[in-house]
Amino acid sequence: MIKLTRLDGEAFVLNAELIRYVERRGDTFVTLGSGERIVVRESIDDVVDRAIAYQQQKHFIPPPVHR
Structure with a gap:
């Protein structure tokens, strides 16, 4: 999950x-797999950096310990 504005x-x-995909058309547009488009304040680079960080972090969080 990534936080956007x-x-x-x-x-x-x-x-x-x-x-x-993410594209710049004056504003930054984030297009989802469903076709929905969301316009955000963040730059393309910020969105990509956050998405990459999310992908990296999700593999480093250990699973919950069951007691």
Whole structure:
């Protein structure tokens, strides 16, 4: 999950697994696999960096210990 910001300043969390592609058309558009497009304040580089960090971190978090 990555935290992003809508153009109106509202923060939201996006499942990075759903991102199909990110493009810059004046604003940054995140297109999901479903075809839905979300416009965000972050730059393309920020979105990509957060998605990569998410992918890296999810493999380093140990599974919960069952007692």
